[in-house]
Amino acid sequence: MSKSSISYSGVGRMAGRPVITDIMKVALENPEILSLAAGFTDTHSLPVSFVRDETVALCSSGGAPEYLQYGTTIGRPGLRRLVARRLSRADGHQNRSCHPDNVMITNGSQQALYLAMQVLCDPGDIILVENPSYFVFLELLKGLGIEPLGIPVDSDGRIDPDGFAVLLKRLRGENRLSRVKGVYLDSWYSNPSTRCLDNGVKEAIADVLKSVDLRVPILEDGAYRELYFRTPHSSSSIFALQAFDEFPRLFFGTFDKPFASGLKIGFVICDHAGLFRKMLNVKGHHDFGSSNYTQAIIQNALENGSFDRQLATVRSRYKEKMEILHGTMLEEGMRGHGWTWSKPDGGMYLWVRGPGNMDLGKDSLFFKSAVEEGVIYIPGDLCFASEGPTHYMRLSFGVLERKDLIRAGKRLVKVVKQFSGPLPV
Numbered sequence: 565m566s567k568s569s570i571s572y573s574g575v576g577r578m579a580g581r582p583v584i585t586d587i588m589k590v591a592l593e594n595p596e597i598l599s600l601a602a603g604f605t606d607t608h609s610l611p612v613s614f615v616r617d618e619t620v621a622l623c624s625s626g627g628a629p630e631y632l633q634y635g636t637t638i639g640r641p642g643l644r645r646l647v648a649r650r651l652s653r654a655d656g657h658q659n660r661s662c663h664p665d666n667v668m669i670t671n672g673s674q675q676a677l678y679l680a681m682q683v684l685c686d687p688g689d690i691i692l693v694e695n696p697s698y699f700v701f702l703e704l705l706k707g708l709g710i711e712p713l714g715i716p717v718d719s720d721g722r723i724d725p726d727g728f729a730v731l732l733k734r735l736r737g738e739n740r741l742s743r744v745k746g747v748y749l750d751s752w753y754s755n756p757s758t759r760c761l762d763n764g765v766k767e768a769i770a771d772v773l774k775s776v777d778l779r780v781p782i783l784e785d786g787a788y789r790e791l792y793f794r795t796p797h798s799s800s801s802i803f804a805l806q807a808f809d810e811f812p813r814l815f816f817g818t819f820d821k822p823f824a825s826g827l828k829i830g831f832v833i834c835d836h837a838g839l840f841r842k843m844l845n846v847k848g849h850h851d852f853g854s855s856n857y858t859q860a861i862i863q864n865a866l867e868n869g870s871f872d873r874q875l876a877t878v879r880s881r882y883k884e885k886m887e888i889l890h891g892t893m894l895e896e897g898m899r900g901h902g903w904t905w906s907k908p909d910g911g912m913y914l915w916v917r918g919p920g921n922m923d924l925g926k927d928s929l930f931f932k933s934a935v936e937e938g939v940i941y942i943p944g945d946l947c948f949a950s951e952g953p954t955h956y957m958r959l960s961f962g963v964l965e966r967k968d969l970i971r972a973g974k975r976l977v978k979v980v981k982q983f984s985g986p987l988p989v
């Protein structure tokens with residue numbers, strides 16, 4: 565029998581195991597563990613009856629059951645029209661790029677991010693990201709041999725335009741500016757930092773890029789834009805900001821977080837025809853179109869108002885859940901041990917900073933103790949572009965129910981106390 569041999573491509577060689585797989589394995593192996601780690605959505609409020617009724621309605625509607633047939637690579641025309649209209653409305657109709665022709669429906673926004681990176685970057689290229697940033701995107705970049713480079717922030721974690729200009733000049737001095745292929749911004753209730761980017765900050769980023777003549781694609785992620793707790797954040801998308809008129813622009817959105825993550829439908833809007841076409845070609849190679857059936861469900865939810873009703877429900881659910889976790893951590897005295905976090909106005913996370921000397925990494929004693937105590941979190945160092953501080957953690961309050969959120973919060977603070985010195989008197 566001949567010995568088989570396999571030699572992997574560059575992508576195959578670089579494809580590491582996603583870190584979330586290891587972290588979730590801990591939870592799967594021990595059902596007693598309460599997970600504040602993965603960004604799972606609220607199970608209790610998932611739109612079960614809507615999806616059931618919609619399925620029955622679709623299947624009883626007579627005519628050709630086109631929704632069970634292959635669709636098109638770009639996605640259902642009706643859904644693309646609704647996506648364009650929705651984003652345009654969110655931007656106060658100041659958004660001239662929101663044409664259905666610029667919209668592509670994808671398997672979650674994650675696929676769209678991957679398509680963009682495949683089309684734009686070669687190994688060794690650079691994507692500028694906020695620091696911290698969405699860790700699955702950082703892993704995606706590393707898996708393609710792309711270097712994520714953090715945009716400098718001030719001591720409060722706000723983007724520092726002066727530091728950004730210094731970074732770009734340094735890259736120019738090192739002959740690496742041409743390796744920068746894009747800028748990724750998670751603009752609303754960011755994963756993990758929970759902050760929103762104001763228009764002024766975005767415009768400052770555009771000005772710095774222009775000052776070194778770098779008009780690379782801007783990738784704006786709006787995954788949590790509609791998940792505000794009370795009122796929408798005032799900032800516009802990059803499509804509505806003149807400062808970005810000279811840049812190719814991409815906006816990534818999803819129906820997973822606000823509606824039903826199991827349906828796995830997202831989209832990208834891109835105002836650069838050539839880039840859009842390339843991404844579409846690669847999507848053709850991936851799957852020649854996302855599920856036509858799930859797209860039909862989402863389209864009907866948008867058309868008949870069910871989507872907005874669901875959104876109203878999850879907004880109040882997430883607000884309530886955030887208050888429960890935040891309140892438990894406060895009541896249990898976490899702040900008194902030198903831990904800080906801001907209360908977010910939307911999204912699904914708390915971004916928590918421990919005392920400066922703490923190691924909360926996945927191999928740390930703290931993490932092991934948390935697992936022993938029955939609670940897990942996302943170690944914050946995973947969210948930094950390169951070696952980052954180890955004293956942050958991201959907590960997700962999306963999926964656990966009230967009772968379990970309280971238990972998880974108490975368990976976490978118990979570990980915090982184990983690792984704290986005596987309180988000053």
Ligand SMILES: Cc1ncc(COP(=O)(O)O)c(C=O)c1O
Binds near residue numbers: 673698819
């Ligand atoms: C910031 C951000 N962008 C994109 C995604 C991808 O989500 P999906 O593929 O479900 O649309 C996520 C998921 O957690 C996210 O947090």
